[in-house]
Amino acid sequence: MDERSDTGPDDGAAAPTSGASEELVPTGPDELGPGLDDGDETDSETPRPRRRRGRLLLVLLAVAVVASVVAAIFDTPGPTTFAALLLGLVILRTGWFFLQSFATPPPPPPDRGKLRRVRLVYRCNVCGAEVRMIVANDEDPEPPRHCMDDMQLISPID
Numbered sequence: 001m002d003e004r005s006d007t008g009p010d011d012g013a014a015a016p017t018s019g020a021s022e023e024l025v026p027t028g029p030d031e032l033g034p035g036l037d038d039g040d041e042t043d044s045e046t047p048r049p050r051r052r053r054g055r056l057l058l059v060l061l062a063v064a065v066v067a068s069v070v071a072a073i074f075d076t077p078g079p080t081t082f083a084a085l086l087l088g089l090v091i092l093r094t095g096w097f098f099l100q101s102f103a104t105p106p107p108p109p110p111d112r113g114k115l116r117r118v119r120l121v122y123r124c125n126v127c128g129a130e131v132r133m134i135v136a137n138d139e140d141p142e143p144p145r146h147c148m149d150d151m152q153l154i155s156p157i158d
Contacts, residue, residue, distance in 0.1 A: 070101065115137060120133045120156050125151075
C-alpha cells in the first residue's frame with residue numbers, strides 16, 4: 001500500500017512521504033510551526049491588548065467602588081468623587097512614570113575604539129567660557145551646554 005493513500009477524507013493536504021519528521025515549517029515570515037522559535041522574545045515582555053484592556057477595566061471598577069464608598073460616607077456627588085479619584089490616579093501614575101525614568105541608569109559609555117578625535121572650540125554666549133573638545137562620539141558632535149544654553153562653535157582647530 002502506498003504511504004500517500006489516506007483512509008480519511010481527502011482535504012487536499014498531502015501526507016508526509018517519510019515518517020522522519022512531522023514538524024511544521026514556516027510558510028511565511030510570520031508563520032512558525034510547533035517547536036520553532038524566531039528568537040524574538042519581545043512578544044512575552046509586552047502585554048497583549050486584551051490583558052491591558054482587562055487591567056484597565058479592573059482599575060476603573062476599583063475606582064468606581066472606592067468612589068461610591070467615599071461618596072456614601074462623605075455625602076458627595078458620585079460622578080464628582082469618581083472623577084476626582086480617577087484624576088488623582090492619573091496624576092499618581094504620571095508621577096511614578098517620571099520617577100522611574102529618573103531611576104533608570106544612563107547608557108554605558110561607548111567603547112574606547114569608537115571615540116573619534118575632533119578638534120573643536122566652543123564659547124558660551126552668556127559668560128564667555130571656552131571649551132576645547134578633542135574626543136567625541138562622532139565627527140559632528142552636539143555642542144556642550146553651559147549656563148543652561150548650548151555653546152556656540154567658534155571654529156575647528158586645524
